[in-house]
Amino acid sequence: MLSSILSASIFLAGAVRAVEYSTTRHISQYSPLETPLLPPASFSSPMVSRTSRRASKAHALHYLRASGISAHTVPLTGAQFDYEYLTDISVGGQNLSVIVDTGSSDTWFPEMGFACFNLSGHPEPVSTCAFGSEGFDSRISNSYQAYPNTTFSISYGDGEYLSGSAAFETVSVGGLTVKHQEIGVVSSAAWVGDGINSGLLGLAYPELTSVTNDIDHQDMKYNPFFFNAVKQKLVPYPYFSIALNRGTAAGTHSPAADPHLGYLAFGGIAPVPVTSTCTTVPIQGYSLTTRAPTADRHSTYMYYTVDIHKYTFPNSSTVVTASNSTIIDSGTTLNLLPSEVAQAYNKGFGTWHDGLYYVDCAAQAPPFSxxxxxxxxxxxxxDQVVWVGTDKNGNDLCVSGTQDGGPQMMGSVFILGDVFMHNVVVTFDIQKNQMTFTQRKSCFHSIYVYHIRDNHPNSDNNPTYQTHRAYIPCASEHTSHPAE
Incomplete structure (x- = not known):
C-alpha cells in the first residue's frame, strides 16, 4: 500500500511541475462556432477501469516541446485508485485493457517476451514492469504485419521509456474495427505499471506519433486509430466522444477494477444524459518550429487545445482567470491551471505543501465553472476533492482537483483533466478541427445516504444505526441524448 501511495503522490507532483516548461503565449483569435446537432454514436465502448495517473505522462508534454520530437461505444472502467480510464481493446484477436488518452496519439502494446528494466536501466523480471497481461503475441495473429526498418520509441522525463518497432494489425474498439492499423510493439520497457493496463489507445493528432525510420532516422508520422477509421469510412460522422464518470468510493480506495465509469463513443455523442448547454469551439494549432500554440492558419494540429475565456469561483475577481491554450486531456486526473488561478481558488480550501494543494477529505469544495x-x-x-492515499497513521490524504500548472507566460499551455471532464461530454470533430462541449446532467453517480438499524437484542430499547453511502447512476444513463 505504501508504494501505491507514493506513486500516487509522485504522479500528482510530476504532473503539476511539467507544464512550467512552456515557452510562449498567444493572444486569442478564436470565436465560438455554430454547434452542430450531434447524432447518437454508432459505436460505443464502456470505460472498464481506471488506473493510476503516471508522472511520465505529464513529463511527456515538456519532452515533446523541449526536444522537438517530433458510432461505436465502449464502456470505461477504473482501477488502481481510480486515476486513469481504461477500456477493452482487441488487437489481432487478442483482448487487452488499455489507457484511453486524448493527450497522445500512438496505440501501443508490450509484446510477449518483452525485456523489462528498472528506471536505472538494469534488467528486471517482467513482473516488475507490472503490465496487466503477458503482452501481445504476434505469433498467433493472422493479421499481423511487421513494419521493417522502423523504431517505435517514447522516453519520459522521469526515466520511463518504451521502445520496439512498428507493425500493422487489426484493432477493434467497441465494435469499430480498423484493419492495417499502425501500432507500436514494445520490446523493451522501463515501466512502473499497475498490474491492470497493457498499453494505450492514443486519440490525438498524427503529428504526435512516435515512429522513426531506421535508415535516415526521420519521423514517420501516421494516422492514429480513429483517423484511420474516418479515412476508411467506417463511421458516419468524423466524431469521437468521451463521457467520464466520477469514480465510486470503493474504487477510489482500491487498486481493483471499478466498472461503469463512462463511455468512449465513435461516430456521434456518447450515450449519457446531457442538458441543452453546449458550445462548439475551434481547436488550436501548433508551430512546428517552436512547438507552441499559434493562431497561424499554417499551423499543425497536435493536442486538443482550446481557448478558455474565464474561470469563475469565490475570489476569482481578484485575478485574471482567462488562459488560452488549454489541453483537454483524459489522461490527466487534475486541472493544471495558471499559478494565480490555482492560488486564488485554493485560498481557504487547500493548503500548499511540497508542490501540491492538500485539502481535508471531508471538505466542501468551492464552486468552480x-x-x-x-x-x-x-x-x-x-470532483475537486481527490483522494491520493493515506499517511503513516492510516488517515486519508486528499488534494485539490485544481492545481498549480505554472505561471501565465507567452505560450503557456495548461490542462483541463478528468476533474473538468466528469461534468461535460466532449465531442471531437477531427475533420473540421473543432470540439463540442455539452453539460452533463448532474445526477450521474450521485451519493445516496441510508441508515441500517443494528440487529441487537436490546435494539428496541436503544436502537443504533449504521450509516452507509452508495453511488447511484442516473436511471437513464445508458440512453443516448444528443445535444439540443
Missing part, C-alpha cells in the same frame, strides 16, 4: 465558446460549464464540488 469554466467559460469557453460563450457558454459556462459548472463542475461538481465532489
Amino acid at each position: 469554466v467559460t469557453l465558446g460563450g457558454k459556462t460549464f459548472s463542475t461538481d464540488p465532489q
Whole structure:
C-alpha cells in the first residue's frame, strides 16, 4: 500500500511541475462556432477501469516541446485508485485493457517476451514492469504485419521509456474495427505499471506519433486509430466522444477494477444524459518550429487545445482567470491551471505543501465553472476533492482537483483533466478541427445516504444505526441524448 501511495503522490507532483516548461503565449483569435446537432454514436465502448495517473505522462508534454520530437461505444472502467480510464481493446484477436488518452496519439502494446528494466536501466523480471497481461503475441495473429526498418520509441522525463518497432494489425474498439492499423510493439520497457493496463489507445493528432525510420532516422508520422477509421469510412460522422464518470468510493480506495465509469463513443455523442448547454469551439494549432500554440492558419494540429475565456469561483475577481491554450486531456486526473488561478481558488480550501494543494477529505469544495465558446460549464464540488492515499497513521490524504500548472507566460499551455471532464461530454470533430462541449446532467453517480438499524437484542430499547453511502447512476444513463 505504501508504494501505491507514493506513486500516487509522485504522479500528482510530476504532473503539476511539467507544464512550467512552456515557452510562449498567444493572444486569442478564436470565436465560438455554430454547434452542430450531434447524432447518437454508432459505436460505443464502456470505460472498464481506471488506473493510476503516471508522472511520465505529464513529463511527456515538456519532452515533446523541449526536444522537438517530433458510432461505436465502449464502456470505461477504473482501477488502481481510480486515476486513469481504461477500456477493452482487441488487437489481432487478442483482448487487452488499455489507457484511453486524448493527450497522445500512438496505440501501443508490450509484446510477449518483452525485456523489462528498472528506471536505472538494469534488467528486471517482467513482473516488475507490472503490465496487466503477458503482452501481445504476434505469433498467433493472422493479421499481423511487421513494419521493417522502423523504431517505435517514447522516453519520459522521469526515466520511463518504451521502445520496439512498428507493425500493422487489426484493432477493434467497441465494435469499430480498423484493419492495417499502425501500432507500436514494445520490446523493451522501463515501466512502473499497475498490474491492470497493457498499453494505450492514443486519440490525438498524427503529428504526435512516435515512429522513426531506421535508415535516415526521420519521423514517420501516421494516422492514429480513429483517423484511420474516418479515412476508411467506417463511421458516419468524423466524431469521437468521451463521457467520464466520477469514480465510486470503493474504487477510489482500491487498486481493483471499478466498472461503469463512462463511455468512449465513435461516430456521434456518447450515450449519457446531457442538458441543452453546449458550445462548439475551434481547436488550436501548433508551430512546428517552436512547438507552441499559434493562431497561424499554417499551423499543425497536435493536442486538443482550446481557448478558455474565464474561470469563475469565490475570489476569482481578484485575478485574471482567462488562459488560452488549454489541453483537454483524459489522461490527466487534475486541472493544471495558471499559478494565480490555482492560488486564488485554493485560498481557504487547500493548503500548499511540497508542490501540491492538500485539502481535508471531508471538505466542501468551492464552486468552480469554466467559460469557453460563450457558454459556462459548472463542475461538481465532489470532483475537486481527490483522494491520493493515506499517511503513516492510516488517515486519508486528499488534494485539490485544481492545481498549480505554472505561471501565465507567452505560450503557456495548461490542462483541463478528468476533474473538468466528469461534468461535460466532449465531442471531437477531427475533420473540421473543432470540439463540442455539452453539460452533463448532474445526477450521474450521485451519493445516496441510508441508515441500517443494528440487529441487537436490546435494539428496541436503544436502537443504533449504521450509516452507509452508495453511488447511484442516473436511471437513464445508458440512453443516448444528443445535444439540443
